[in-house]
Amino acid sequence: MKIASLKASLALATIFALMPLAPAFAHTGTGTSAGLLSGFMHPITGVDHLVAMVAVGLWGAQLGNPAIWILPIAFPLVMAIGGLFGVSGFDLPFTEIMIAISGIALGLAVAMNIRPPLWVAALLVSVFAVFHGYAHGRELPEAADPLAFGVGFVVATGLLHLCGIVIGVLTRWPAGAQLVRASGAAIGAIGGYFLLSAMGLVA
Amino acid sequence: MKKGTLIRAIAAALALVAAPASADAHLINTTLGDFYGGVLHPLSGPEDVVPWFALAVLASIQDSRNARWLLFVFPISLVGGALLSVVAPALSISPAWNLAVIVVTGLAVAAAAKLPFPVFVGLGTLIALLHGYHNGQAMTQDTDRLLFICGVAAVGYVFVTLITALAISFLQGGMEWRLIALRASGSWVAAVGVIMIGLQLRTSAM
Numbered sequence: 483m484k485i486a487s488l489k490a491s492l493a494l495a496t497i498f499a500l501m502p503l504a505p506a507f508a509h510t511g512t513g514t515s516a517g518l519l520s521g522f523m524h525p526i527t528g529v530d531h532l533v534a535m536v537a538v539g540l541w542g543a544q545l546g547n548p549a550i551w552i553l554p555i556a557f558p559l560v561m562a563i564g565g566l567f568g569v570s571g572f573d574l575p576f577t578e579i580m581i582a583i584s585g586i587a588l589g590l591a592v593a594m595n596i597r598p599p600l601w602v603a604a605l606l607v608s609v610f611a612v613f614h615g616y617a618h619g620r621e622l623p624e625a626a627d628p629l630a631f632g633v634g635f636v637v638a639t640g641l642l643h644l645c646g647i648v649i650g651v652l653t654r655w656p657a658g659a660q661l662v663r664a665s666g667a668a669i670g671a672i673g674g675y676f677l678l679s680a681m682g683l684v685a
Numbered sequence: 686m687k688k689g690t691l692i693r694a695i696a697a698a699l700a701l702v703a704a705p706a707s708a709d710a711h712l713i714n715t716t717l718g719d720f721y722g723g724v725l726h727p728l729s730g731p732e733d734v735v736p737w738f739a740l741a742v743l744a745s746i747q748d749s750r751n752a753r754w755l756l757f758v759f760p761i762s763l764v765g766g767a768l769l770s771v772v773a774p775a776l777s778i779s780p781a782w783n784l785a786v787i788v789v790t791g792l793a794v795a796a797a798a799k800l801p802f803p804v805f806v807g808l809g810t811l812i813a814l815l816h817g818y819h820n821g822q823a824m825t826q827d828t829d830r831l832l833f834i835c836g837v838a839a840v841g842y843v844f845v846t847l848i849t850a851l852a853i854s855f856l857q858g859g860m861e862w863r864l865i866a867l868r869a870s871g872s873w874v875a876a877v878g879v880i881m882i883g884l885q886l887r888t889s890a891m
Contacts, residue, residue: 555872562875562879569880569887570886
């Protein structure tokens with residue numbers, strides 16, 4: 483009993499001793515960390531971006547090799563071109579509408595299990611990538627640390643693709659494939675809401 | 686594990702954790718402050734870390750000869766760049782160079798390109814020279830230059846070596862998706878570089 487009690491006390495003491503005492507920072511929202519965090523959160527907190535990015539991964543997984551890796555590798559590179567437009571102050575029209583349409587189109591592609599030739603899929607995704615990149619790029623010059631902001635939003639975009647690909651692994655099973663298609667339909671519906679919103683038809 | 690061994694292990698852990706050590710708020714008193722300054726300077730922002738990461742991943746894709754030479758050339762070139770900043774502190778090196786090497790290195794990773802030996806080592810040398818120079822410019826008159834430069838070279842060597850080793854180990858699993866994951870990270874790096882070039886052009890134009 484005594485040894486058990488001693489062991490428990492020692493274990494507890496070890497845990498407390500190992501707890502890091504973190505310093506309290508009065509100003510955390512500046513510089514690199516703020517830039518990285520705001521960039522990282524930009525695609526995640528924007529649901530219209532989020533669903534489209536996940537849909538790219540889902541569609542890639544549905545289409546299989548080589549689309550599963552070509553789409554997520556091509557997307558950031560083409561998105562960077564859209565980012566260039568945004569950073570340079572170029573006025574790209576219909577950005578919000580096109581981002582909403584990307585959700586609808588990619589969601590429907592997943593829901594209906596559409597299997598176009600690879601170049602068509604890559605072209606479609608690339609066109610949408612330009613508009614998503616443009617929206618991120620517009621925010622970049624205002625960021626606390628533009629480079630960190632860029633790293634943040636590119637990494638978040640890539641991780642959202644990865645989420646889609648991981649969910650898309652379910653397509654190996656019949657029930658999972660149905661679930662993935664249902665997810666595509668949900669993404670399309672969310673895209674529809676954002677389209678109506680961008681057109682000012684819903685609040 | 687026996688009870689006695691467990692108690693001894695916990696006692697040893699406690700002794701280690703509770704070992705009294707002086708808290709040096711100002712590392713300059715330890716005479717190693719500028720070494721740590723050199724170590725931390727490249728890690729304090731993504732400007733150095735992002736291209737170093739891409740270069741190390743690129744090294745893991747190359748053959749072993751290329752990768753080994755990088756580990757030798759990279760820290761020496763960092764020292765060379767930092768020394769150049771001491772000798773010629775006012776060189777006007779366009780930031781576009783730094784951004785261009787980010788794009789090139791990222792694209793090479795995305796394409797899983799096996800570069801010829803001189804091209805790969807040349808790329809590593811160029812990155813290290815540019816970053817050594819940039820980091821060296823952070824030294825002030827009061828900085829112990831030897832310690833600071835040693836710190837920059839040490840962190841560059843450790844960072845590139847560790848990431849290269851991790852990436853090689855990751856690839857040794859043999860599954861195709863592992864190389865795809867590394868290639869995707871290259872496309873991320875290239876994308877960041879392209880966008881930053883745009884920002885640089887905008888800043889220059891204003």
